[in-house]
Amino acid sequence: MKVVVGSRGVMAVLAAVVVLFGGMTVTAQAEPTDPSVPAADCSYPSFCFIKDGEVVDEYHDVTPWQYLPQQLQAPLQVINARHESVWIGDTRGGARCIEPGAIVDLWLVTIDTVRVDDSVECRLT
Numbered sequence: 001m002k003v004v005v006g007s008r009g010v011m012a013v014l015a016a017v018v019v020l021f022g023g024m025t026v027t028a029q030a031e032p033t034d035p036s037v038p039a040a041d042c043s044y045p046s047f048c049f050i051k052d053g054e055v056v057d058e059y060h061d062v063t064p065w066q067y068l069p070q071q072l073q074a075p076l077q078v079i080n081a082r083h084e085s086v087w088i089g090d091t092r093g094g095a096r097c098i099e100p101g102a103i104v105d106l107w108l109v110t111i112d113t114v115r116v117d118d119s120v121e122c123r124l125t
Contacts, residue, residue: 042079047086047098047116050077065089065115072111078104085122089113097122 040055042048049057049072056076057068062084071091080086080098089095090109098104100120 040077040079042081044081044083046079046081047114048079048081049111050079059086059114059116061116062118063114063116065113067113068111074106074109074111076106076111078102078106078111082116084120085117087115087117087122087124089115095124 040048040050040053042050042055042058045060047059048055049068051072056072065087078086078088078098080100080102083100085100086098087095088098088111091112092109094109096104099122
């Protein structure tokens with residue numbers, strides 16, 4: 001069986017959808033690119049988490065994976081002023097390497113773990 005909907009039928013369906021959702025629009029949002037300017041001061045040998053322009057957590061020493069004192073919800077910025085790489089983990093099980101000297105804005109995650117590495121390379125070993 002083939003159903004053919006004319007232009008009036010399509011318009012009626014679209015009108016029903018608009019009424020159903022109250023005229024709201026939904027847009028997909030991509031994660032912005034990394035900024036080139038830090039939001040707060042984070043100097044060597046630190047790795048810093050920045051929230052609302054203030055340092056909320058800071059690491060100086062090489063550490064294995066560890067949980068943060070509290071989960072950090074985006075938006076936030078991470079600054080790796082160290083000469084080694086740092087790994088961060090999110091509550092969804094993802095991990096991301098922050099290279100030496102990098103400044104990264106995070107928009108759609110909640111960070112709960114960190115690992116300060118003793119290597120320049122972003123390799124989990």
